Amino acid sequence: MTLVGVNGLKPDKDRIRRLYEEHGRGLMAYACSFLNGFTAAEDVLHQVFERLLRGGIKLDDPPVPYLYRAVRNASLNYVRDRSRDRELDDGWLESPPGMEEAAVVLQSALRELPEEQREMIVLRVWGQMSFDEAGATLGISPKTAASRYRYGLLKLRAQFNADMRRE
Amino acid sequence: MQFKDDEYEALLRQFQPRKPGPLRETLPMRHRRSAVWLAAAAAVVVLGVASIFIVRNVRRIDALAVVETADGSMSRIAGEKTEIVHAGERIAGGTIVHANGGTGGVLMLSDGSRVEMRSHSALSLERADDGLRIRLNSGGVIVNAAKQRSGHLYVQTKDVTVSVVGTVFLVNAEEVGSRVAVIEGEVRVQQGATEKKLLPGQQIATSPLMEPQHVSSEIAWSRHALAHLALLQEATADPPSQPQNPASVTSVRQEFGTVSIKSEYGPAGRNAPMGFVCHGVDGVRRAVFERTGATASLLTAPQGTCVGSGLILAQLISFAFGVRTSNVSGIPDWGSPGMYAEPVDPVPPFRRRDFSILARATRFEIEAVATDPSTATVDQLMQMVRSMLADRFKLKFHRETQEMPGYALVVGKNGPKLKLKEATADSESPYMTSDKGQWMVPGLFVLRGKSTLTELAQWLASPNGVQRPVVDRTGLSGVYDYEVVVRGGRAQDDGGAKDGAAANWLNPSVDYIATEERRKSEKTFIVWLPRTGQFPAVTWSVSLEETIGLQLQEEKAIPVEIIVIDSIEKPSQN
Numbered sequence: 001m002t003l004v005g006v007n008g009l010k011p012d013k014d015r016i017r018r019l020y021e022e023h024g025r026g027l028m029a030y031a032c033s034f035l036n037g038f039t040a041a042e043d044v045l046h047q048v049f050e051r052l053l054r055g056g057i058k059l060d061d062p063p064v065p066y067l068y069r070a071v072r073n074a075s076l077n078y079v080r081d082r083s084r085d086r087e088l089d090d091g092w093l094e095s096p097p098g099m100e101e102a103a104v105v106l107q108s109a110l111r112e113l114p115e116e117q118r119e120m121i122v123l124r125v126w127g128q129m130s131f132d133e134a135g136a137t138l139g140i141s142p143k144t145a146a147s148r149y150r151y152g153l154l155k156l157r158a159q160f161n162a163d164m165r166r167e
Numbered sequence: 168m169q170f171k172d173d174e175y176e177a178l179l180r181q182f183q184p185r186k187p188g189p190l191r192e193t194l195p196m197r198h199r200r201s202a203v204w205l206a207a208a209a210a211v212v213v214l215g216v217a218s219i220f221i222v223r224n225v226r227r228i229d230a231l232a233v234v235e236t237a238d239g240s241m242s243r244i245a246g247e248k249t250e251i252v253h254a255g256e257r258i259a260g261g262t263i264v265h266a267n268g269g270t271g272g273v274l275m276l277s278d279g280s281r282v283e284m285r286s287h288s289a290l291s292l293e294r295a296d297d298g299l300r301i302r303l304n305s306g307g308v309i310v311n312a313a314k315q316r317s318g319h320l321y322v323q324t325k326d327v328t329v330s331v332v333g334t335v336f337l338v339n340a341e342e343v344g345s346r347v348a349v350i351e352g353e354v355r356v357q358q359g360a361t362e363k364k365l366l367p368g369q370q371i372a373t374s375p376l377m378e379p380q381h382v383s384s385e386i387a388w389s390r391h392a393l394a395h396l397a398l399l400q401e402a403t404a405d406p407p408s409q410p411q412n413p414a415s416v417t418s419v420r421q422e423f424g425t426v427s428i429k430s431e432y433g434p435a436g437r438n439a440p441m442g443f444v445c446h447g448v449d450g451v452r453r454a455v456f457e458r459t460g461a462t463a464s465l466l467t468a469p470q471g472t473c474v475g476s477g478l479i480l481a482q483l484i485s486f487a488f489g490v491r492t493s494n495v496s497g498i499p500d501w502g503s504p505g506m507y508a509e510p511v512d513p514v515p516p517f518r519r520r521d522f523s524i525l526a527r528a529t530r531f532e533i534e535a536v537a538t539d540p541s542t543a544t545v546d547q548l549m550q551m552v553r554s555m556l557a558d559r560f561k562l563k564f565h566r567e568t569q570e571m572p573g574y575a576l577v578v579g580k581n582g583p584k585l586k587l588k589e590a591t592a593d594s595e596s597p598y599m600t601s602d603k604g605q606w607m608v609p610g611l612f613v614l615r616g617k618s619t620l621t622e623l624a625q626w627l628a629s630p631n632g633v634q635r636p637v638v639d640r641t642g643l644s645g646v647y648d649y650e651v652v653v654r655g656g657r658a659q660d661d662g663g664a665k666d667g668a669a670a671n672w673l674n675p676s677v678d679y680i681a682t683e684e685r686r687k688s689e690k691t692f693i694v695w696l697p698r699t700g701q702f703p704a705v706t707w708s709v710s711l712e713e714t715i716g717l718q719l720q721e722e723k724a725i726p727v728e729i730i731v732i733d734s735i736e737k738p739s740q741n
Contacts, residue, residue: 020190029184039453042187049190093182103182125179153175 011055019063020049027071028092029126033110033118034075038092044074065137068127072119109159117152124149231292231299232258235281236273240619240644241266251646263291266306267619279313280320283389295321307339309350309389322347325546326373328357335398336365337385343488344374344550348382351398367399374421374550421550423473424538428559428738430529441477443486443533444468445552447545453486471540473548475533479503480560480735483531487552488730497564497732501529529737559738567731570724573636574704576624576711577720578643584716585647614651620717623649627719633704636725641717653710 024045031041048070051057060066093103110118123134135145234241234256241252244263258264258274266272266284274282276292278299284290288306292299298318301308312320314333322329322338324345329338334352339345347356348370356363356371365371368382386395445453446468468474475483480502484495535555537543543551556562616623624639626632708719 017190020187024187025184028187032184038185045187046190053190092185094185106179106182121179125176126184157175 011053011057013053016049016052019067023064023067023127026122026127027067029122030068030119031071031075032092033122034072034079034115040078041075041092044071044078048074064127064129065133068123068137106160109156112159113152113155117148117155120145120148121152121156231260231294232274232276232282234258234272235275240286240621241272241284242646249646258292260293261291263289263304265289267621276313276320278315278320281311283309283311283391285309285389295319303338303340305340307337307385309335309337309386309391309395311335312352326358326550327371330355330357335395337382339385341377343553344372344377346370346372346377346385348385350382350386350395374553421547422538422554422558423535423551424540426535426555426559427533429532429740430737431532441530442466443473443475443478443483445473445545445548446470447543447548448541449544453545453549469540471537471543471548473533473535473552475531478531478533479529480531483533483552484556484562484730484732487549487556494727494729495732496729497735499732499735501737502735531738556735561734561736563733563735564730565733567729568726569729571636571727572721572723573628573638573725573727574633574708574719575638575640575722575725576620576627576717577640579712579716579718581712582716583641583643584714585643585649614653615649617646617648619644619646623647627707633707633719635704636727637719638722638725640720647715649715651710651714653706 027045027048028038028041031044032038035041035044048067051070052059091103091107093107110121113121119138120134123129123137124131127134129137131142131145131149134149135142138145140148234252234254237252237254242249242265243252243258244265252258252264252272264274264284266286266288271284271286271288274284274292276282276299280299282290282301285307288308289304290306290308291302291304293302294300295318298315298320300321300323301310303322303324308322310320310322310331312331312334315331319330319332321331324338324340327345327347329336329347331352331354334354335350336352336354337348337350339347347354347365349365349367351367353367354365356365358373363371370382370385382399386399389395444466448470466474466476481495481498484498484502488495535551537548537551614626616626619639620641620643621639624637628635628637704719704721712718
């Protein structure tokens with residue numbers, strides 16, 4: 001267990017900044033699996049890291065599962081607190097050249113998935129986690145994580161392909 | 168072609184999440200202020216340098232105000248907690264006080280000033296260098312400021328600071344800007360580097376789009392309206408019913424330094440970004456996009472600027488005033504989503520169809536830069552957008568209260584089944600969850616909350632609810648802990664469905680199965696699954712009555728504020 005800035009100790013800002021640089025994109029994608037767009041997800045991510053920079057928070061070792069859990073909680077709070085706000089629906093995926101349309105369709109297909117499958121896919125694909133790590137992050141067994149992932153991937157492929165055919 | 172899981176993963180990874188912007192490392196002011204206040208309060212007590220009056224109040228209330236009048240709808244938020252406040256309770260510095268509904272309330276400050284809060288207002292109090300500061304987050308207050316011995320009383324909104332030494336005045340913090348009006352005495356209003364003095368009967372609005380109001384009508388909501396009117400008449404020797412001299416209304420404008428607007432006609436390119444984004448130096452971006460995805464990510468604005476591409480007027484006005492386009496009337500054809508017809512049938516969840524709007528509307532390319540991009544916050548940029556609409560589009564508008572059909576939230580036949588929230592528990596705005604994990608899948612939907620019923624009514628009016636005005640007529644004040652289970656099929660059993668579309672909405676499971684079967688044989692069929700925003704009012708009403716003993720009653724005329732465009736022109740080219 002590593003302490004980052006507990007009760008008067010200064011937070012290890014360099015380490016926190018490094019974590020942000022290394023895992024920012026994956027965490028962004030994870031926040032986007034609960035929220036409706038890039039802007040909201042970026043707000044949430046900044047909230048989480050600002051809290052870390054203020055110190056007083058225990059950061060587990062390894063820290064990555066903690067970061068994902070913190071982003072998850074902050075995202076759900078954000079959804080709850082702003083349920084009456086107007087939707088701001090801006091894209092969060094960058095596409096390879098010439099595949100802009102596919103990125104739009106992919107985001108839409110992801111949104112059609114049940115939340116538990118969607119977050120599992122994001123953890124695995126963009127968070128680059130193993131099933132053990134994803135399971136630890138979500139508090140489920142690696143087996144359950146793998147099964148959610150497989151079902152999610154099946155549905156995603158079906159939805160994505162169907163949507164692309166309609167294009 | 169079939170991919171294995173890892174190959175498909177690799178395919179997906181070709182699409183990378185956008186990189187978040189640089190990490191903001193500035194500590195929120197609130198935390199710094201807390202420390203400063205604590206230090207200041209400690210210094211006052213320990214050194215004994217304050218006057219007897221202040222010391223007495225600090226000791227007595229350990230804070231800056233006492234609630235003088237509250238009708239049960241006032242609450243406070245300190246840290247993570249929200250609790251109802253009652254008359255006689257003390258309000259500490261930094262605590263956010265909400266007047267949620269009802270008739271508002273009155274706070275008595277430690278300097279003897281009285282602050283009357285309008286319903287749906289929020290403020291907090293803090294010590295200033297030479298007095299007290301009221302931070303008005305939203306809504307309106309009428310302040311009867313006590314004569315200050317040596318300092319000032321301040322009222323601060325997002326864009327102005329009002330300072331007084333003893334007077335009666337009102338401040339409104341609205342979406343588009345702030346308004347200050349004086350009833351008696353004089354106040355100084357500071358916006359940025361500009362300071363103006365206001366006398367009785369005069370008012371100032373920070374946005375040119377806030378039309379002048381009689382001071383008398385601005386104070387009509389107060390429980391002491393008659394006394395304020397008498398003061399105003401005495402101070403101005405002018406019957407308040409007379410139209411006010413426009414010269415006494417001053418507006419401090421926020422304007423862009425440079426604005427470039429180009430217009431084009433017809434549909435936008437398939438991959439063109441369509442939207443508008445403003446980026447303030449406070450790091451906040453506000454944006455509206457017509458369609459999502461990578462195309463939206465192409466539209467970026469440097470700090471201190473606003474950029475629009477493929478933008479139509481309806482979108483711009485909706486963005487500038489923070490309202491739904493359905494609450495703006497008088498948008499001309501060239502600014503409306505021309506080819507778009509409201510779908511008669513339920514809209515499929517896949518939003519591609521929604522993108523097909525706007526084929527005939529005039530589209531604009533806009534680049535607007537603040538005079539000093541290094542200081543413009545996103546709120547100031549929003550004001551500049553409204554000024555741009557007034558200058559370049561010659562927008563003239565007024566706000567109107569229109570009566571629209573809607574619903575009243577009332578107590579059901581068998582009485583309410585509501586639990587009053589514990590005073591110590593946290594409050595929660597209403598929010599929707601589903602037993603299936605997300606909204607698009609048929610199943611049970613649950614609306615939860617710990618809030619006033621006024622807030623519940625507001626939620627029910629939202630796009631996720633009945634999408635019509637809903638007014639709270641339960642007559643129940645206080646904060647309640649509730650859980651409304653929405654059962655899709657129930658209302659149909661009760662004969663609530665009148666047509667085919669409604670029947671589908673009311674029985675999502677059946678619809679889902681049928682759709683899945685059809686889907687197998689018909690590739691082009693688009694699966695439609697009900698979303699929470701598509702439950703009809705009758706379903707909501709039955710669900711509300713079953714679970715918390717309230718129901719929705721149709722009302723033909725509910726007053727709703729809308730923006731009415733009096734005139735608008737296509738903008739002059741650069």
